[in-house]
Amino acid sequence: MFEAAIASAQPALRIPAFLPPPPAGRLLVIGAGKASAEMAKAVEEHWPGELSGLVVTRYGYGAPCSRIEIVEAAHPVPDAAGLAAAGRMLERVQGLAADDLVLCLISGGGSALLPLPLPGLTLEDKQQVNRALLRSGASITEMNCVRRHLSAIKGGRLAAACHPARVVNLLISDVPGDNPIDIASGPTVGDPTTCADALAIVRRYGLDLPPAVLDLLHSGRGESVKPDDPRLAGVSTHIVAAPQQALEAAAQVAAAHGLPAYILGDAIEGEARDVGRVMAGIARQVAERGQPFAPPCVLLSGGETTVTVRGHGRGGRNVEFLLALAVALQGHPRIHALAGDTDGVDGLEEIAGAVLAPDSLARAYAQGRRAADALADNDGHGFFGALGDAVVTGPTRTNVNDFRAILVL
Template identity: 55%
Template sequence: MSNAPSLSGPSMNVVDPDPRTLLTELFDVAVATAQPARVLADFLPENKARCALVIGAGKAACSMASCLEQHWSGPLHGLVVTAYGHSQPLQRIEVIEASHPVPDTMSEQAAKRILALVGNLDADDLVICLISGGGSSLLALPAPGISLANKQGINRALLKCGATIDEINCVRKHLSAIKGGRLALACTPARLLTLAISDVPGDNPTTIASGPTAADPSTSSEALSILHKYRIPIPETIAAWLKNPDSETPKPGDSRLCNHDYRIIASAGQSLEAAARQAQQAGFNTLLLGDDITGESRDVAREHGALALSIARGGGPVSPPCVILSGGETTVTVRGDGTGGRNGEYLLALATELEGAPGIYALAADTDGIDGAGDNAGAILSPETWQRAKERGWDISKELENNNCYPLFRDLEDLLITGPTRTNVNDFRAILIIPTETTL
């Protein structure tokens, strides 16, 4: 799906639903659409009776492996790594948990074990690799001469400075012994089938989990430039490695990757389309802004807030009652010492733009169930949020500057808490606009 707005009309009369209930239902539909149990089986090879080695990493890796076990009749063995709290019992495939969004020693051990599993394969072997968002942190093996501590420090700095996901992954790939297509090289000459759930704008295989099984067009010099761009201190070992020709990743067209197949089985675009259909069935016009929206959370929110106000006043591209839907991955430049994630930050900035405008509600949440490092998927905004926050002693503008969304929405009891969803197609945002006497 592109950034160009997509308009759809209602399929039935509005039934005056509760706004919070409707927004939550739309999020639930988006998440359900990306569940491995719904999509994975259609992408498996025809011959499911042969032996296969299974590897994988990501927040959905365990649920993908569970689905594979149910549909694969032949022998299966292997290992997948998922985030703490995202695992479930498996019968034939081992699962371990590691840290996200910053890797830990379990991330390193998982990467070493997976490389060992694929180290002595031949052309008759089949490897099925299950990749989803979060895999970059969960599968972390530093390049030669680089310590895990140095890589953790670089990762934390990138997450705080406002770098885009493409920039973050470019650096990650070139500091890794397994990302950026290096895992695919390790599988050669076996047949490799990668099944991926995309959590990145544009659904680029080289970006999903930093592309461990995808040829990488980025370069080490670009990675070094990104670190300079954000003025991130570079340890001498990392600077030396990025100047070493061995730090380059396998590029598109590399003949060693010719026996590999990469299939995206779920994406944000599919989930947004499903949510749009649900909204239409409830009688709402829909405006799809795209599934690949990037930029600072607060800047995106202000643009969306201005659009919502225009629509509420009768001057927008679609008429109320309507729902504005969008996805992608925004960024947050950390300026304060507050707590929260990019979806909460988006909602705080949206609140400053709307200032309690009547008839406008919003939900912003990560489809994996975790916004940042908290226990919430996101939060819900209502016309009453601005005034309720004031009455409880909160200054939303000040909390926004302090990047402190989580405590505010927790106090207002407006957090959206789902627990791990075991899938991940990135952020989901919905703005609901209902006509009121004030806006007519």
């Protein structure tokens, strides 16, 4: 099911149907995200005419392109390579004409891959902000609101720089609700949020940010490009792949094996450990009471949970979810689960996620490990790795957020 979810969101499958007609002028391809290089490859393979461009992706997520330059940079904490690529991208869209077309390929991960700060801020400031946000427990919507108001390229600024050329956005969504402004912090769509909204998030989570960042937000100098800005009149946006489609592909696999699958939601948020406990309660009700569904069945869900980091472990929101699920289920004999990030990276590790079996806790105890201790230390990868239950996909070159499947027999 996990493999089917990833396959359903591959750019080669999703991009061709959304390509626009050739423009009278030039076609310039730009983009950012973990799927952007593979998206660029799909464009090159199906575009009938001339094109050029520049996209930036995560290290290891490149794809062979001959006419579109592919730059690799760091994620989730940005680096100098991403900074340089973002500056060059902004330069590439200068001086376009009204009959030119900009094809913008955006997927999850683009926020960190386009770390171009506003005047007065440095890359080090942006790195500190990203680290603080990643540890805070803030939702992706909240994190990207802050990022947009510190950026010289996000929050519609890249689209405004493309004016008067037309812009067609092709987006692979990795965010709950599929709101384009939250995918890579919306570099080519208008932003209805404000500096005041960003400051409220900073206060809500007690973020310790550099003085220059706080000064910029207080001054209002970080205000983004709003949806009614006339420079965005020629922008059109299409979601080419999304979490719901991936969950439906997984459900088809379950059905093919004679198992009914129920999608509980494609936009579930909250602390990963809280979601794990709630899902454990639902799975138990199915197993023991036959409510709200009769076993055997599969419970599917997607979205993006968060982790408030308190320990010193190797993290990962999907493995944190599984640890909480394991603690709550206590080795229930008829419940199995898998949780993983469809981009192949859960947290900072090159590990997509893990599987949980009825005997996982017993095997851990035999090694002197307790799931509750690992959960307290945010060490999901350490726990499941020691059991040999990690799920490693390598770069998937797509990103439709988290995937969770609970099999109740």
